[in-house]
Amino acid sequence: MEARSFVQPIHPEFPGVSLPKHTLTLTGLIIILFWLLMGDQLAARPTSTQQKQLANVGVQSAADVDGGKDKLRSLKTIWATVHGYQNHLEDSEELQGPDLEAPPLHKTHLEVPVGHAISVDGIASPGEWDDAGWTEIVIHQEWEARVHYKHDNQNMYFMFEGVKHGNDRLFPEIVIDPQARRSTHWQKGQWWFHISNNLCEANGEPNVYRKNGVLECAHQKQGWAGNNPPDDTEVVEVRISFSKIGIKPLPGLQLGLAFDVTSATENDSQEWFFWPPTAQISRPDTWGEAVLD
Numbered sequence: 001m002e003a004r005s006f007v008q009p010i011h012p013e014f015p016g017v018s019l020p021k022h023t024l025t026l027t028g029l030i031i032i033l034f035w036l037l038m039g040d041q042l043a044a045r046p047t048s049t050q051q052k053q054l055a056n057v058g059v060q061s062a063a064d065v066d067g068g069k070d071k072l073r074s075l076k077t078i079w080a081t082v083h084g085y086q087n088h089l090e091d092s093e094e095l096q097g098p099d100l101e102a103p104p105l106h107k108t109h110l111e112v113p114v115g116h117a118i119s120v121d122g123i124a125s126p127g128e129w130d131d132a133g134w135t136e137i138v139i140h141q142e143w144e145a146r147v148h149y150k151h152d153n154q155n156m157y158f159m160f161e162g163v164k165h166g167n168d169r170l171f172p173e174i175v176i177d178p179q180a181r182r183s184t185h186w187q188k189g190q191w192w193f194h195i196s197n198n199l200c201e202a203n204g205e206p207n208v209y210r211k212n213g214v215l216e217c218a219h220q221k222q223g224w225a226g227n228n229p230p231d232d233t234e235v236v237e238v239r240i241s242f243s244k245i246g247i248k249p250l251p252g253l254q255l256g257l258a259f260d261v262t263s264a265t266e267n268d269s270q271e272w273f274f275w276p277p278t279a280q281i282s283r284p285d286t287w288g289e290a291v292l293d
Contacts (some may be wrong), residue, residue, distance in 0.1 A: 005029070014283055084188045108276045108288040110135065110257065115150030118157050122227035129159055137261055139170070139273045147172075147259045147275060151242075151292060153249055158238040160195075163229075170261035170273070172198040172226075172236050175287060176207065177256025178245045182285040190284055191245050195226035195236055196264055206281050209266055249292055258287035 115131035132150040139145060160172040163262040174193045181187065186205050194200035194209075198217035201224070202208035208216050219228055223244030227234055242249050258279040262272045272281055276288045 006059050049151060060279050079247055108278075110149065110288060110290045111293055112150060112156070113150050115157065116154055117155070118159075118237060120225045120227055120239050120241065122229060122235050122237055124159060124161070124235050124237075132157070132159070135259070135275050137273050137275045138277065139261065140166070140286060143168075145172075145261050145273075149290075151249060154241060154243075156240045156242070158240075158259075160236040160238075160259075160261065161234060163236060164232075164234055171264045172238070173260045173262055173272075174238065174240070175256075175258045175260075175281070175284075176240075177284045177287060178247045180254045180256050180289065182256060182287075184285050186282070186284065189246065189281070192239060193224065193226075193238070194262075194264070195228070195238060197228055199224070199226055199228070207266075233244045251292060253292045255290045255292075256284055256287045257290040 110133060113131060113133055116128075118128055119125070129148045129150075132148040134146055134148045137145045137147065143162070143165040145160055145162040148157075148161075150157050158174060159171075163170050163172060163231075170193045176181075176191045176193075177191060178191070178192050181190070183190075188204040190204060192200075192202045192206040192208070194217070196217075198215075198219055199221045200209055200217035201221055204215075210216055224240040226238040226240070227233070227236060247253065258274055258276065260272045260274045260279070260281065265271075274280075276286075278286055279288065280286045
């Protein structure tokens with residue numbers, strides 16, 4: 001969900017105050033309602049003598065009667081609009097939650113929080129990921145994978161959920177540009193990590209499953225770990241040490257970062273689905289930005 005948009009106040013005496021747009025709209029409707037109720041009375045309030053004369057007459061002209069009906073209809077219409085708009089806002093807040101923040105699905109910037117170490121076992125234990133941030137990878141209309149992330153002073157931690165949908169399964173990958181170079185092509189020092197039945201990695205290029213016909217992947221790799229999922233596992237957890245990618249975790253450190261899930265067919269039919277959505281596996285300059293807390 002998107003954060004509410006705000007506008008600057010129109011009153012010059014309160015430059016530090018911002019109001020939600022819907023507050024201004026609702027206020028405007030109430031002002032109109034008040035004007036319709038009180039406008040004529042404020043503009044031409046009869047004197048006490050005139051009031052007595054009007055009371056003695058006890059009748060209204062046809063124009064006055066029709067005008068009153070029109071005003072009543074206007075009042076009813078505006079009140080229904082105000083009341084309906086207020087109900088719409090309440091319903092929206094009830095669905096959205098006042099303190100709930102949307103995942104940065106369409107953003108390219110993440111803040112990676114400091115958190116506790118995890119067990120890389122493919123089990124999201126209670127409380128294990130409560131101190132993590134998260135985002136989503138949209139695969140299609142009815143399928144989204146969620147990615148959680150955090151770090152401590154030694155490792156970065158990731159968890160992928162929803163990698164299986166019916167009979168279909170996708171495999172997580174993480175690409176990291178430790179120096180945030182944002183180059184248009186891969187360079188040494190930019191890392192590719194792939195987790196399937198084996199762990200695959202490469203420094204300076206992606207999709208290195210084999211070299212010269214020899215499998216480059218294994219169940220264990222130095223400097224990082226990921227649970228090798230059986231077919232029915234929905235959760236994939238990953239730990240990558242900062243020493244593996246050659247950096248020290250300092251607050252404010254910027255990294256190039258992207259997540260994807262892939263079919264891993266190793267041929268021309270292979271598909272990737274990314275966060276950020278516009279990322280490309282071959283272009284580090286299209287990846288997102290991560291900042292360590």
